[in-house]
Amino acid sequence: MPDWLYSATPHIISLIAVLSLLLSSINAFGDETQKTVVIGGDYNYPPYEFINDQGEPAGYNVDLTRAIAEVMGMKVSFRMGEWSQIRKAFEQGQIDALQGMIRSEERSRIFDFSPAHAIIHQSVFARRGAQRISLLQQLAGKEVVVQENGIMHDYLISNKTGARLITVPTHADALRRLASGKHDYALVANLPGLYVGKELGLSNIIPVGRTFQAQRYGYAVRKGNDALLAQFSEGLAILKNTGRQQQIYNKWLSPLQEHTSDWKNLGKVAAIVSALLLVVLGGTVVWNRMLKKEVDRRSEELNIRQQQLIQADKMTSLGILVSGVAHEINNPAGLLLLNIPMVRDAWQDCEDILEQHYQQHGDFLLAGLPYSRMRDEIPLLLSDMQDSSRRIKRIVEDLKDFARQRHDDEHAPFDLNEVTEMAIRLVDNSIRKSTDHFSVEYYQPMPAVAGNAQRIEQVIINLILNACQALGHRQQAVSIRTFYDAGSGQVGLEVIDQGCGIDSENLKRLIDPFFTTKREQGGTGLGLSVSSGIVQAHNGQMQFSSEPGEGTRVTLTFPASTTAQTTDSYSMHSESQVNHS
Numbered sequence: 001m002p003d004w005l006y007s008a009t010p011h012i013i014s015l016i017a018v019l020s021l022l023l024s025s026i027n028a029f030g031d032e033t034q035k036t037v038v039i040g041g042d043y044n045y046p047p048y049e050f051i052n053d054q055g056e057p058a059g060y061n062v063d064l065t066r067a068i069a070e071v072m073g074m075k076v077s078f079r080m081g082e083w084s085q086i087r088k089a090f091e092q093g094q095i096d097a098l099q100g101m102i103r104s105e106e107r108s109r110i111f112d113f114s115p116a117h118a119i120i121h122q123s124v125f126a127r128r129g130a131q132r133i134s135l136l137q138q139l140a141g142k143e144v145v146v147q148e149n150g151i152m153h154d155y156l157i158s159n160k161t162g163a164r165l166i167t168v169p170t171h172a173d174a175l176r177r178l179a180s181g182k183h184d185y186a187l188v189a190n191l192p193g194l195y196v197g198k199e200l201g202l203s204n205i206i207p208v209g210r211t212f213q214a215q216r217y218g219y220a221v222r223k224g225n226d227a228l229l230a231q232f233s234e235g236l237a238i239l240k241n242t243g244r245q246q247q248i249y250n251k252w253l254s255p256l257q258e259h260t261s262d263w264k265n266l267g268k269v270a271a272i273v274s275a276l277l278l279v280v281l282g283g284t285v286v287w288n289r290m291l292k293k294e295v296d297r298r299s300e301e302l303n304i305r306q307q308q309l310i311q312a313d314k315m316t317s318l319g320i321l322v323s324g325v326a327h328e329i330n331n332p333a334g335l336l337l338l339n340i341p342m343v344r345d346a347w348q349d350c351e352d353i354l355e356q357h358y359q360q361h362g363d364f365l366l367a368g369l370p371y372s373r374m375r376d377e378i379p380l381l382l383s384d385m386q387d388s389s390r391r392i393k394r395i396v397e398d399l400k401d402f403a404r405q406r407h408d409d410e411h412a413p414f415d416l417n418e419v420t421e422m423a424i425r426l427v428d429n430s431i432r433k434s435t436d437h438f439s440v441e442y443y444q445p446m447p448a449v450a451g452n453a454q455r456i457e458q459v460i461i462n463l464i465l466n467a468c469q470a471l472g473h474r475q476q477a478v479s480i481r482t483f484y485d486a487g488s489g490q491v492g493l494e495v496i497d498q499g500c501g502i503d504s505e506n507l508k509r510l511i512d513p514f515f516t517t518k519r520e521q522g523g524t525g526l527g528l529s530v531s532s533g534i535v536q537a538h539n540g541q542m543q544f545s546s547e548p549g550e551g552t553r554v555t556l557t558f559p560a561s562t563t564a565q566t567t568d569s570y571s572m573h574s575e576s577q578v579n580h581s
Contacts, residue, residue, distance in 0.1 A: 131208070
C-alpha cells in the first residue's frame with residue numbers, strides 16, 4: 001500500500017464513523033419521536049452481561065451496545081432478567097433484539113444474527129475428583145445442570161446424549177448446586193463459569209476436560225427485522241475498524257489473568273516462618289553475641305536463596321504460560337497464512353465479473369465503499385494481511401524460543417550478533433515506546449561464544465529494558481554495539497543510554513540481590529543480580545560506568561570459543577540511527 005494511502009486510512013475510517021454519526025443524528029433530529037430499541041440480556045452472565053452492584057446493566061455486551069448506539073444515533077434501553085424469560089419475551093416481540101445470543105442451525109430458522117462479536121466455549125464443571133469428560137456422550141445417565149433455554153440445553157436435547165437434564169435460571173445457580181453436592185456435572189459457558197466460580201468462592205468445583213463447542217456469539221433479531229439488524233452490523237463494523245470494539249473486548253475479556261493469590265499466601269507463610277526465626281534468634285542473642293552474628297549472616301543468606309527460588313519458580317510458570325499462549329496464537333496465524341492466498345485467488349476469479357458489471361452499469365458499492373476504489377485497495381489489504389500474519393508468526397516463534405526451558409549445562413557455540421538481534425526483536429515494542437533514536441552496530445565476522453544462548457539473550461533483554469526505562473524523553477538515545485578484541489580474545493557487547501544516570505554510591509551496589517531504586521514501580525532488584533550470575537557462569541564480566549544526568553554504559557565481555565584471526569578482516573555492519581518515530 002502506498003505510504004500516503006496507508007497514513008490516510010485511519011483518517012478515512014474515522015471520517016466514515018463521524019459521517020455515519022452525523023447522518024444518524026440528523027435523522028434523529030428530524031424525528032423527535034425516534035423509537036427506542038429495547039435490548040434484552042441475561043442479568044447474570046458475567047463478564048458478558050450482568051446487573052452490577054449499583055443495579056445497572058454492565059459487561060462487555062452492554063458497553064458494546066452503548067457504543068453502537070452512539071455511532072449509529074440509536075436510542076436503546078436495556079431489559080435484563082432470567083435468560084429463559086428474556087428469550088420468551090424476545091420471541092413474543094416485547095424485546096427488539098438480544099445483544100448476546102449463540103448462533104445455531106435451529107435458532108437461525110427463527111432469528112437473524114449479526115456478525116459475531118465474540119466466540120463462546122462451553123465447559124463441563126464438576127466437583128474435585130470427578131471423572132474427566134472428553135466427549136459429551138460420556139454424560140449419558142448422569143445428572144447434568146444446564147441453563148434453561150440456553151444453547152447447551154438446546155444441544156443436549158436435540159442430540160439425545162442420554163444425560164438427565166436439570167435446568168436452572170443462571171450459570172451461578174448451576175455452579176452453586178454442583179458445589180453443594182447435588183447432581184454430577186454442570187455444562188456452562190467456560191469464561192462465565194470461571195468468573196462466577198471465582199466471585200462466589202466455589203473452590204471445590206473445577207472444569208473437567210477440554211472445552212467444547214466454539215460458538216459464534218452476536219446480536220439476534222427476529223426474522224424479517226432487516227433494518228435493525230443492518231444497524232447493529234454496520235455499527236459493529238465501524239467499532240471494529242476504529243479499534244473501539246477491541247478496546248471494549250480487552251477491558252472485559254482479556255485472556256491473560258494475573259493470578260497473584262498463591263504468591264500472597266506464600267508470602268504470608270514466609271512471613272510467619274521469618275517471625276519464628278526472629279524469635280529463635282532473639283533468644284540466641286541473650287546467650288551469645290558471637291553466635292548471633294553468625295546466625296544473622298546465615299539467615300540472610302537463607303532468605304536471599306528462598307526469594308531467588310520463589311522468583312525462579314515464578315519465572316518458570318511464566319515461561320510455561322508464554323509458551324502455551326504462543327502456541328495458541330500460532331495456530332490462527334498459520335490458518336491466516338493458509339487462507340489469505342485462497343481469498344486472493346477468489347478475488348482474482350471474481351474481479352473480471354465485477355469489472356464487467358462496472359463497465360456496463362457504472363460504479364457500485366462493495367463492502368460499503370465504491371467498487372472503483374475497492375478494486376485497487378483489496379489486493380493491497382490482502383497483501384498487508386499476509387505480511388502482518390507472517391510478522392505475527394515470527395514474533396510468536398521468538399517468544400516460544402525465549403520461553404523454551406533449557407538446563408544451564410547445555411552449552412554450545414553461538415553467535416552473539418544473532419542472540420542480540422533476537423533480543424532486540426523481542427523488546428522492539430518497548431524500544432519504540434521509549435525513544436526515536438535507537439541504533440545497532442554489529443562486528444563482522446564475530447567469533448563464537450561457548451555457552452547457553454538463551455541465558456545470554458535474557459541478560460541482553462534486561463539491559464535493553466533498563467536502558468529504555470532510564471530515558472526521560474523520546475529524544476534521548478539508546479545504542480548497542482558488539483565488538484571483538486583480538487589481543488585478549490574477548491567478544492563483547494555494549495548497551496549505552498542517554499538517560500538519567502546512576503549515583504556513585506548506587507553504582508557499586510547494582511548487582512546486589514534485591515537492590516533497586518524502583519521499588520515503588522514494582523522493581524524486585526533481581527534483574528541485574530541474576531544477569532551478573534549468568535555472565536559469571538559463562539566466564540564473562542559485566543561492567544558499569546555512569547554519571548548522574550550523563551547516561552549509563554554497560555559492557556559485557558566473554559572469552560571467544562576459538563582464537564579467530566580477525567585483526568586484518570575487521571568490518572562493521574551498522575544499523576545506526578534506526579528511527580522509531
